[in-house]
Amino acid sequence: MKINANYKNLNESYLFSTIARKVNEYKAANPQKEIIKLGIGDVTLPLVKPVVDALKKASDEMGVKETFRGYDDQIGYPFFKEAVAAYYKKKNVTLSHNEIFISDGAKSDIGNIVDIFGKDNTVLVPDPVYPVYVDTNIMDGRKIVYIAASKENGFLPLPDNKISADIIYLCSPNNPTGAAYNRDQLKLWVDYALSRGAVILFDAAYECFIADKALPSSIYEIEGADKCAVEFCSFSKTAGFTGVRCGYTIVPESLIADGVSLNKLWRRRQSTKFNGVSYIIQRGAEAVFSKDGQSEILRNIEYYMKNAGLIDNALEKKGVYHTGGKNSPYIWLECFDGRESWDFFDYLLNTCGVVGTPGGGFGETGKYFFRLTAFNSYENTRKAVEKLSAL
Amino acid sequence: MKINANYKNLNESYLFSTIARKVNEYKAANPQKEIIKLGIGDVTLPLVKPVVDALKKASDEMGVKETFRGYDDQIGYPFFKEAVAAYYKKKNVTLSHNEIFISDGAKSDIGNIVDIFGKDNTVLVPDPVYPVYVDTNIMDGRKIVYIAASKENGFLPLPDNKISADIIYLCSPNNPTGAAYNRDQLKLWVDYALSRGAVILFDAAYECFIADKALPSSIYEIEGADKCAVEFCSFSKTAGFTGVRCGYTIVPESLIADGVSLNKLWRRRQSTKFNGVSYIIQRGAEAVFSKDGQSEILRNIEYYMKNAGLIDNALEKKGVYHTGGKNSPYIWLECFDGRESWDFFDYLLNTCGVVGTPGGGFGETGKYFFRLTAFNSYENTRKAVEKLSAL
Numbered sequence: 068m069k070i071n072a073n074y075k076n077l078n079e080s081y082l083f084s085t086i087a088r089k090v091n092e093y094k095a096a097n098p099q100k101e102i103i104k105l106g107i108g109d110v111t112l113p114l115v116k117p118v119v120d121a122l123k124k125a126s127d128e129m130g131v132k133e134t135f136r137g138y139d140d141q142i143g144y145p146f147f148k149e150a151v152a153a154y155y156k157k158k159n160v161t162l163s164h165n166e167i168f169i170s171d172g173a174k175s176d177i178g179n180i181v182d183i184f185g186k187d188n189t190v191l192v193p194d195p196v197y198p199v200y201v202d203t204n205i206m207d208g209r210k211i212v213y214i215a216a217s218k219e220n221g222f223l224p225l226p227d228n229k230i231s232a233d234i235i236y237l238c239s240p241n242n243p244t245g246a247a248y249n250r251d252q253l254k255l256w257v258d259y260a261l262s263r264g265a266v267i268l269f270d271a272a273y274e275c276f277i278a279d280k281a282l283p284s285s286i287y288e289i290e291g292a293d294k295c296a297v298e299f300c301s302f303s304k305t306a307g308f309t310g311v312r313c314g315y316t317i318v319p320e321s322l323i324a325d326g327v328s329l330n331k332l333w334r335r336r337q338s339t340k341f342n343g344v345s346y347i348i349q350r351g352a353e354a355v356f357s358k359d360g361q362s363e364i365l366r367n368i369e370y371y372m373k374n375a376g377l378i379d380n381a382l383e384k385k386g387v388y389h390t391g392g393k394n395s396p397y398i399w400l401e402c403f404d405g406r407e408s409w410d411f412f413d414y415l416l417n418t419c420g421v422v423g424t425p426g427g428g429f430g431e432t433g434k435y436f437f438r439l440t441a442f443n444s445y446e447n448t449r450k451a452v453e454k455l456s457a458l
Numbered sequence: 459m460k461i462n463a464n465y466k467n468l469n470e471s472y473l474f475s476t477i478a479r480k481v482n483e484y485k486a487a488n489p490q491k492e493i494i495k496l497g498i499g500d501v502t503l504p505l506v507k508p509v510v511d512a513l514k515k516a517s518d519e520m521g522v523k524e525t526f527r528g529y530d531d532q533i534g535y536p537f538f539k540e541a542v543a544a545y546y547k548k549k550n551v552t553l554s555h556n557e558i559f560i561s562d563g564a565k566s567d568i569g570n571i572v573d574i575f576g577k578d579n580t581v582l583v584p585d586p587v588y589p590v591y592v593d594t595n596i597m598d599g600r601k602i603v604y605i606a607a608s609k610e611n612g613f614l615p616l617p618d619n620k621i622s623a624d625i626i627y628l629c630s631p632n633n634p635t636g637a638a639y640n641r642d643q644l645k646l647w648v649d650y651a652l653s654r655g656a657v658i659l660f661d662a663a664y665e666c667f668i669a670d671k672a673l674p675s676s677i678y679e680i681e682g683a684d685k686c687a688v689e690f691c692s693f694s695k696t697a698g699f700t701g702v703r704c705g706y707t708i709v710p711e712s713l714i715a716d717g718v719s720l721n722k723l724w725r726r727r728q729s730t731k732f733n734g735v736s737y738i739i740q741r742g743a744e745a746v747f748s749k750d751g752q753s754e755i756l757r758n759i760e761y762y763m764k765n766a767g768l769i770d771n772a773l774e775k776k777g778v779y780h781t782g783g784k785n786s787p788y789i790w791l792e793c794f795d796g797r798e799s800w801d802f803f804d805y806l807l808n809t810c811g812v813v814g815t816p817g818g819g820f821g822e823t824g825k826y827f828f829r830l831t832a833f834n835s836y837e838n839t840r841k842a843v844e845k846l847s848a849l
Contacts, residue, residue, distance in 0.1 A: 068624040068657045069576035070716045074723055109528035119521035122738060123514045129701065130510035137500035137700040171562050171703075171733070178731025179570075182597065185460035202730045206573065233459040266459045309528040310520065310737045312562075325461040332465055339593045340569025342562070345739055346701045347513060 073208040080198060082428035086412070093416050102416075103451040105378075106424045107442040110307045112370065115363035117354045118306060125350035139343035142334070143169030143315070147349045150356040151315055160287040166319055166330060168337060169344050173272050173301035173314040178203050179340070180268060180297065180316070183332040184234060185325075191232035193224050195243055195429030195436075197270070200236040209234075215432045222246040222390045222399065226259035235260060237286075238270035240277060243429045243438045244399040245391015247282050253289045260295040266324055267296040272314075275305040275368055277394045293319040297329065304396065306355040306364050313344055313352040371396050374448040375441035381452045396441040399426065403458065411437055419454035464599040471589060473819035477803070484807050493807075494842040496769070497815040498833040501698040503761065505742075506754035509697060512745035516738040530734035533725070534560030534706070538740045541747040542706055551678040557710055557721065559728060560735050560743075564663050564692035564705040569594050570731070571659060571688065571707070574723040575625060576716075582623035584615050586634055586820030586827075588661070591627040600625075606823045613637040613781045613790065617650035626651060628677075629661035631668060634820045634829045635790040636782015638673050644680045651686040657715055658687040663705075666696040666759055668785045684710040688720065695787065697746040697755050704735055704743040762787050765839040766832035772843045787832040790817065794849065802828055810845035 086106060094102065114122075128134035148164040155162050170176045181203050190204045194213040204211055212230060216222040222244040237256060240247040248256075260267045267286065274284040286292045298317040302308035318330040354360045379392030382400055389400035402411035408425035415421045415437075424440075426433025441448065477497060485493065505513075519525035539555040546553050561567045572594050581595045585604040595602055603621060607613040613635040628647060631638040639647075651658045658677065665675040677683045689708040693699035709721045745751045770783030773791055780791035793802035799816035806812045806828075815831075817824025832839065 068715045113523045113526040114520045122517035126513035129505045135504040174733045312736045324459045342565045345703045
């Protein structure tokens with residue numbers, strides 16, 4: 068038996084394990100010092116009540132013969148797809164149930180979607196980047212080209228006609244930079260993809276954090292995107308579902324690539340290698356879209372965005388270049404005094420006990436940048452910001 | 459953009475849609491006639507109370523800050539892996555937590571495991587077969603060779619040293635035939651795999667139906683299997699989790715193939731393309747292994763096996779050749795009077811309103827066979843058996 072030899076080309080990421088080791092060493096050496104983690108990529112607020120109630124009600128239904136549900140052969144129940152379609156309707160995007168694929172999270176679908184693409188495509192990935200985009204393509208042996216996000220382009224790289232690409236990854240608002248594309252910028256990407264028969268894989272996992280209503284929160288708000296883009300969305304950050312697991316992927320019926328309907332291809336992939344999401348979880352996720360669900364979730368998002376605002380304002384006042392924090396829970400800042408990101412990590416930890424994530428861990432262009440997140444408590448975020456401001 | 463051209467080699471399965479159409483036509487023509495479905499592959503009994511209670515308790519925990527859980531970075535919580543390990547301990551199989559991968563179901567893992575294997579392996583698949591084994595390998599363009607299960611070998615094909623294979627699919631108790639390997643037979647497969655450095659993918663989704671304690675319910679009961687086999691298990695049939703979604707895959711740390719630890723390879727795959735199973739669902743599945751959970755689940759299994767016994771006895775009495783029904787909820791029978799399976803389907807439907815699944819839908823060797831299942835109610839199964847006996 069021969070293994071998939073492409074796995075030998077994967078780099079192990081020691082980013083978070085190295086951070087953990089450094090924090091533990093600091094703790095051991097400074098047992099009395101307080102540490103505040105602004106590197107958290109996970110949510111911290113619990114599920115809202117309408118979701119918990121829906122989960123419990125559905126659990127009860129599953130314990131009664133008359134309301135028990137077995138296999139969900141439709142890759143998502145109609146009641147839930149209806150809720151997703153209604154959510155998109157508010158963005159002036161019309162979706163049929165057939166275009167909505169319910170999954171156990173955006174990471175699974177972003178990871179698995181490459182199954183339906185040939186190995187001989189060239190993949191375009193912005194740098195810095197969510198490592199899953201890169202690793203899943205290394206696993207398949209595809210050629211990857213990077214496009215640099217930088218201070219010069221505001222960490223929002225635009226298409227370069229000199230670069231030939233077949234599959235394009237975009238994430239907006241971005242992880243890790245928090246930068247969000249406007250309509251004109253996304254239109255350039257859509258036109259670029261259409262002009263060369265490329266497919267955009269659009270990661271919209273952070274769309275709920277967009278506060279500026281002029282910014283698009285779905286790529287389908289851009290004309291032509293239904294002919295070139297797949298969109299991934301998640302309840303992880305929207306509704307604190309990181310430990311609940313639910314997301315959805317939109318594959319428009321009008322998306323024809325290489326003469327084939329990608330919708331049909333993805334349906335074939337999912338019906339062969341996936342058996343749907345728990346009925347219980349789908350009911351919980353449906354409640355996210357209810358009136359009560361939406362208002363409670365909005366409160367949680369506002370809580371995180373208040374934290375982001377604290378960091379954003381402090382950096383503004385200090386005159387530190389940064390992106391994010393306005394339409395994203397992530398803040399991506401230039402390390403103080405031209406430091407390299409791991410050096411800055413040590414500096415922050417040692418001078419004020421604040422932990423963040425070195426930008427170098429997300430790619431070459433992140434070498435002099437640093438990621439802070441809004442997912443700690445308000446009290447802790449305020450304390451950390453005071454310490455940062457005093458530096 | 460080029461699609462994965464292997465998808466063009468997939469056959470669409472019209473098995474269940476054709477059955478549905480024929481049943482609907484019969485209903486329209488005979489509105490007064492009763493139809494009894496013994497073709498159901500899904501469970502019908504609801505979740506047991508200990509599971510429902512655990513799901514609700516975990517849902518409540520997720521609504522409280524102090525007990526909320528986010529990402530499960532370990533591909534399964536220790537509390538749950540501990541329960542799985544204890545279950546295997548009863549089979550005299552010792553597993554470390556590291557060898558247990560919790561997933562959203564056996565179908566996902568059986569579908570995704572091929573990611574870690576090279577495309578140039580030869581795959582050995584018994585015929586008749588669960589279509590996922592075949593389709594996932596067609597999607598990757600691997601060479602597939604079939605080994606015939608037949609009346610001659612009791613639908614339990616044994617290794618043939620003339621056949622060269624790198625990846626071997628085994629399912630015991632089998633879907634669709636219900637036949638279960640004994641220790642000596644499985645040992646022959648393990649020895650065959652070890653002798654040629656092949657890997658066995660062992661689908662144990664129906665292990666809980668094994669009533670004969672002399673039969674192995676895990677391939678790891680066979681010496682040497684920890685060096686050549688991956689085992690997939692599911693709560694779908696065990697505990698009625700078809701709509702809850704939870705399973706687990708065992709990849710022994712001692713399983714080295716092509717000089718590489720498959721455990722490490724699978725961990726890399728899962729940590730890149732998967733984000734774990736809902737905490738709520740893991741708590742529900744843990745309750746399956748509790749004392750109360752086990753006793754209630756055993757009652758459900760006995761209920762289904764009483765149905766299987768009814769069918770088994772009736773066929774025995776009638777002198778119809780069949781496999782399964784004793785250690786499996788499936789009964790695989792030779793069609794009466796030498797009929798071809800679709801012809802037999804029509805015959806059964808028209809003479810007694812009983813619906814089953816034509817064996818031809820599972821592969822070439824199923825052409826004169828037919829699958830009945832034990833998942834309908836006792837009353838309906840009894841009625842159907844009386845009608846079958848009178849034929």
